[in-house]
Amino acid sequence: MINPQPGEIRASKAEGKVGWTNQPAEDEKDYSSCDLEVMSQSLILPPTDRPYFLLLQGYDQSKDFVLYIMSGHMHVFGRKPTIREREKDRERERKGKRPLKVDTFLSAPDLLARHLLVRRDSAVPETPTGQALMRPFRGGAVTHNGVALYRETVLKPGDVIGLGNHFLFLYRDPRVTPPPPLALTLPWQADASTTCCPSGLVDRQEALRQYLGSTEAVLKFHSRHADSLLQEIISRNSSPDSGGGPLAPAYLLSIMIDHASKHLDPALLPQILLKSANLIKEIVWVKGEISTPNVQKLSSDLRPLMFWMSNATELLNFFQVKVEAMEKEWEFEAPGDPVLTADMDTCSEALAQLDDVIMHTFQQCVYHLTKTLYSLLPALLDTNPFSSEEKEKEKDGAQAVAGLVEVYRCSLMLSREACLSPPLTSQTFGYLFFFTNTSLLNTLLERDGLFSWSRAVQIRTNLDLVLDWLQGAGLGDIASEFMKKLSVIVNFLCIPKTRLIQSSWASLQEEHALLSPSQLHHLLTHYKLGPSRAPPASWAPPPGTELSGDIFESFLDHPPLILPNETPRLDLSQPIPSPELQKEVTRLRTFLWGLDQDELPANQRTRL
Missing domain, CATH: 2.60.200.20 (Tumour Suppressor Smad4)
Structure with a gap:
């Protein structure tokens, strides 16, 4: 005072x-x-x-x-x-x-x-x-x-x-002239979280109908109805076939959270974030079980995983924006306040739960895809695309290339259908190409019967057919990056024999720098020069060259999953983006209006 x-x-x-x-x-x-x-x-x-x-x-x-x-x-x-x-x-x-x-x-x-x-x-x-x-x-x-x-x-x-x-x-403020009107006569104003219209309007029913059908990205609710609304959103939009579109859960939860962050008690927001993340995690853990993988079941098994990976990613980005805004709101609060610290811990847990969902769905996707690829990859090494009989050529070509292409095509189709974040799409295919590269490279090094020019040209042709399709699908750069070492080994084996014999260890190592000394030495010592023909002396490595390293690539060296930190793609400042989402938002508004009406005496209820 x-x-x-x-x-x-x-x-x-x-x-x-x-x-x-x-x-x-x-x-x-x-x-x-x-x-x-x-x-x-x-x-x-x-x-x-x-x-x-x-x-x-x-x-x-x-x-x-x-x-x-x-x-x-x-x-x-x-x-x-x-x-x-x-x-x-x-x-x-x-x-x-x-x-x-x-x-x-x-x-x-x-x-x-x-x-x-x-x-x-x-x-x-x-x-x-x-x-x-x-x-x-x-x-x-x-x-x-x-x-x-x-x-x-x-x-x-x-x-x-x-x-x-x-x-x-x-x-x-006496500096403002003329003095503005006073707000002493306070207008009746509807609770910001009610779905009903102000009682001062002549036609309450018409105003209610306008709100229920509005295309504005708004979903108003009372704090006491938050749990019911969460359950309704998740239970009715828990699969890609729910009808609301690929990002329905993320969009509906976002407009719910947006309303809470602007109009309701700040203590409610961290709880909504955590509860929604937990509900999503429960669904994913139940639906994430995968049956024995095969190409025919790829789509049905991967669709729900891609669906929740995409939605969890969008929500993670949206949550991060809201948490940052919430922290900014606290800038004038007493530092170290235990209530604020508890709220931040709750928000951190919500973000961690969504991290878990994204990691789990990603791992399940790549596990299923790589198990399917594993049975298809050997055909690329064993099929001769230059078969003399046309029918046999077509049959063999289909075996070698079409199986692999079908796995990649299905993965790309599902990621687009789910509106998966571009960074996550790139990382999914990066992992698939890493697995393709490592598996084929290790098989090739293990089977030294393939170390000949004629077999190498067949492999190169099959590999080029796959890479050409990936290039046309917009995945060429990712494939080239992760399948580079396989290409280097196949290119090495494609060197004409006459030129290879005249090459030295130093020149070969310089031209194929991606190969380790032990891998290069293995290729040279097992290369098929012909019956009883010894490798030339120029192929011998210099004394002291370390050749004890493992010739095989490790599957543990896969690229780490980096969770995207992007601006949310869902723009809540724009009208509701699709008829499917509009229908679901209207249904949820009606659901909330029903909860409001149930709490009123019969003579105060508004009929639609």
Whole structure:
């Protein structure tokens, strides 16, 4: 509470000295007999050069002032701290985290030590003169023109501020001329979380119909209905065949979370994030079991995995944006507040659960795909694409190439159908090509009967057929990167024998730098030069060359999965993007409206 300035007086003193009509008869005096000093104290003149808060309703007349001047550019309302709260503040200061100073101490018991922050002018340079910003501290009950306030909002002259259950202030700024109208007559306003229309509208039914069919990306709900809404969204949109589209769960949860983050108690948001992540994880763990893999079952097994990998990725990106915004909202809160720390732990757990979902679905996808590929890859090494008989050639070519291409084609189709994030699509195929490269390369090194020019040309041709298809599908760059070493070995075996015989160890190593010395030595010592023909002396490695290394590639050296950190692709500022989602949003609005109606007496319900 600030000290009285000239022209400022406590209401209780003015009333006591002037003597209002409700005072006992024995205290009544003729106003003409009042001394000038008492009268002058009753003439309260507000400041003319800075904003102030006029008390409309207080708690204790012996402690409340009539005016509270906003002398600085930041103003904090609160109550006097307890001994324990002062100790916590001193501890934070010792750690270099100084809490905001309280400018006005109020007396009501339902106020927090720091309850409301108002900023103006240089503290908010982006705000026009005459406007300020106000934000409640976490847990502080604040109203703005009669509406519960949870987050920062614009404060204009003439607005009414409520603190707790007792204090009401009128905000004025004498620098703004002419004075704006007062918000003393508060309009009835529907709860921001209700699906019903304001009672002041003539046709409530029509307004309700307009909301239910609106294309705006909005889903309003009460805090008490959050769990029911979560269950409804997940249970009705849990598979790619649910009808809402490939990103229906992510979109519907996003508009739900967006509403909570803007209009509901901040304590609810971390809980919604965690509960939605847990529900998704439960579904994925149940549906993630895979039967014996084969090409025919690829689509049916992979579709739900791709569906949830895509949705979990979109939600992860959206969650991260909301958590960052939530952290920014806390910048004026007391550092180290245990409530905020608990909320951040809850948010971190929600993000970790979505991480688990993405990792699990990715691993299940690549496991199933690589098990299917494993049985198809040997054909690429064993099939002769240059068979003399046309029918046999077509049959063999189909065996060698079509099987592999079908796996890649199915994977690409499913990733596009699921709207999988481009970075995750690239990493999925990167892993498949890594497996293809490692498996074929190890098989090739193991079977030295393939170390001849004629067999190498057949393998090269089959490999080129696959790579050409991948190039046409837009996957050529990824395939070239991860299948580079296989290509190097096949190219080595394709060197004409006459040229290879004339080559030296040094030149071959320089031309095939990706091969380790032990791999190059293995190829040269097992190369089929012909009956009883020994390798030339020029192929011998220099003395001291390390040749004890493993010639085989390790499957454990696969690229790590890097979870995408992107801007969410779901733009909630745009209208609902598809008829399928529009239908589902309308259904959910109707569902929530039904929950609202069930809680009302029969004579207050609105019929559709």
